Amino acid sequence: MLLELRTQFTDPQLKDDLPAEALDAFERRLLKPPAAKPVGGYSSGELERLTAAARADTARIARRLRASEDLLRRYREDRGQLGTDDLRRGEVLASMADSGAVPEPVRRFQEWQSQRVAIASDLFLTWKDLAPLVVLLMVVTERNGESIKELPVKHRVLEGRVVELSVVKRRRGTKRWFETVTWEIGPKDRELHTPGGLYLLLLELTARGRSFCGASTAFAIWRNNHRTGAKGITEHWAPFEASLGHGGAIHMSAWAAERPKPVLADLPPKKNGQQPPAPPLSVTFNRIKTSVDARRTRQMGGHLPSSAKSNTAQVLYANYLKADEPTREWAAEVVAEALVDAEHAAVEAHKRAAERRGGGPKVLPKVGTARDLEEAGMAPDVARKLADGELDTAWTACEDHDHNPETQAPCGDSFLDCFHCGNCLVTRAHLPGLLGLLDSLGALRQRMNEIDWW
Structure with a gap:
C-alpha cells in the first residue's frame, strides 16, 4: 500500500502540493533499488x-596564492624594498587585484x-x-x-x-x-x-x-x-x-x-609469476564517499545508526557499504573475532562457576554397570544407585542432592546449573537426552525473543 501511495504522490500534478517532509519520509521508508550497481570504495592504502x-x-x-598576496601587500606598502622582478610581478598583481582583468x-x-x-x-x-x-x-x-x-x-x-x-x-x-x-x-x-x-x-x-x-x-x-x-x-x-x-x-x-607523483591503485594479482605494474587510481565521487563512510563505520565499531551521517542507516548500507569489499572483509574479521571472544568468555565463565561448585561435572562415558563405576573409583552405594538410575535428574545424574557444593544445603538450583556442578554425573546413557535438550533449546531460540529465551 505504501508503495502505491508513493507512486501516487510522486505524480507531477500532486508532488508540489505535498509537504516536503512527507515526500522525504516516503523516500526514506521505501528506498528504491539503486539504478546502478553500487561501487565499492578504496582500500585503506589507496585512500591514504x-x-x-x-x-x-x-x-x-x-602557498602559491598566499605568496602572491604577500608580494602584493609588500608592493603596495613599500615597493622600494622590492627587486626588479618582484616590482614587475607586483605591478601585474596589483592590476589584477584592482580590475579583475588578467593581462594578455x-x-x-x-x-x-x-x-x-x-x-x-x-x-x-x-x-x-x-x-x-x-x-x-x-x-x-x-x-x-x-x-x-x-x-x-x-x-x-x-x-x-x-x-x-x-x-x-x-x-x-x-x-x-x-x-x-x-x-x-x-x-x-x-x-x-x-x-x-x-x-x-x-x-x-x-x-x-x-x-x-x-x-x-x-x-x-x-x-x-x-x-x-x-x-x-x-x-x-x-x-x-x-x-x-x-x-x-x-x-x-x-x-x-x-601529477608529478601519480596516485596509483593497489598492485593487481600476479600473472604467470610476474607482477603487473599498479594502474592509475580511478577517482570518483562515489568511491570517495563510500571509502570515508566505510572508514567511519569501522571507527564506530560497525554500529550503523551511529555511523550514518548524511544518510539514513539503510541508505548507508544499501548504497555505500554493501558493495565495498574492504568493509565486507573487515566485517567478517570482526564477526570472527567476536565469536572467538564469546567462546572464550563462555569457557571462562563456566570455569569460574565450576570452581565455586566443586570443579564441574564428572563425565563417565565409557562405563555403565555398577562394577564398572566402582572400578572407576566411585563408592559402591553411589555406583549402584547411578547404574540403576536412582540418581538421575532431568538430563544428568546428581551424586549428592542434599549437599550443594557451594552452599552445603539441599540443592534447589535450575537443572541448567548442573552442568557446572561438582555433584553432576554424566554417563553414556545420558547422551541421547543431552543432545535432545540441545536441539530443543536451539529450536526455542528461533521462536522466542532473546530476553525470554535467556
Whole structure:
C-alpha cells in the first residue's frame, strides 16, 4: 500500500502540493533499488595515498596564492624594498587585484592561452585547482561531492573553535534539504586536517574571485574565456552556483594520474609469476564517499545508526557499504573475532562457576554397570544407585542432592546449573537426552525473543 501511495504522490500534478517532509519520509521508508550497481570504495592504502596527494596539492595551492598576496601587500606598502622582478610581478598583481582583468601576453595563440592561465593562477583559483580541493574536502568533511560543490559563504565562527554553516542534503527531485553542521577549526598548522580549518581556507583562497563574481557559494574560479571573447570581470565565475553540472566535469582521475607523483591503485594479482605494474587510481565521487563512510563505520565499531551521517542507516548500507569489499572483509574479521571472544568468555565463565561448585561435572562415558563405576573409583552405594538410575535428574545424574557444593544445603538450583556442578554425573546413557535438550533449546531460540529465551 505504501508503495502505491508513493507512486501516487510522486505524480507531477500532486508532488508540489505535498509537504516536503512527507515526500522525504516516503523516500526514506521505501528506498528504491539503486539504478546502478553500487561501487565499492578504496582500500585503506589507496585512500591514504589519495588523501596525501590531495593534501599536498592543496598545500601547494595555498602557498602559491598566499605568496602572491604577500608580494602584493609588500608592493603596495613599500615597493622600494622590492627587486626588479618582484616590482614587475607586483605591478601585474596589483592590476589584477584592482580590475579583475588578467593581462594578455603578446605570444603565439597556443602559448597565449596557457600563459594567461599561469598569470591568473598567481592570484585566483583556476579549474585545475578544483580536483585536489574537492577530494580533500570530501575526505575531511565526510560529505558527498554535491554538498561540497554547494558549500555556502555564509557561516559563523563560534569562540574561535568551530565554524557553523548550513550544508545542502540533496535527495531525489529538485527540492533541497538543509542541515546545520559545526566543524572543528583546530590550530592553523592543522587546517588541512580539520573540516572547519579546510572550509575557512577555501573561503580565503576564493575571496578575490568571489569579490568579482558576487558568488554566494564558496567556490569561485577564474576561467579563460578565449572562445567567447568576453574578458575582464566576466572571467570570474562560480561554477556550481546555478547548477551542479553546469560547470563541467572535475577531472579527478586525470589530476591523480598526471601529477608529478601519480596516485596509483593497489598492485593487481600476479600473472604467470610476474607482477603487473599498479594502474592509475580511478577517482570518483562515489568511491570517495563510500571509502570515508566505510572508514567511519569501522571507527564506530560497525554500529550503523551511529555511523550514518548524511544518510539514513539503510541508505548507508544499501548504497555505500554493501558493495565495498574492504568493509565486507573487515566485517567478517570482526564477526570472527567476536565469536572467538564469546567462546572464550563462555569457557571462562563456566570455569569460574565450576570452581565455586566443586570443579564441574564428572563425565563417565565409557562405563555403565555398577562394577564398572566402582572400578572407576566411585563408592559402591553411589555406583549402584547411578547404574540403576536412582540418581538421575532431568538430563544428568546428581551424586549428592542434599549437599550443594557451594552452599552445603539441599540443592534447589535450575537443572541448567548442573552442568557446572561438582555433584553432576554424566554417563553414556545420558547422551541421547543431552543432545535432545540441545536441539530443543536451539529450536526455542528461533521462536522466542532473546530476553525470554535467556
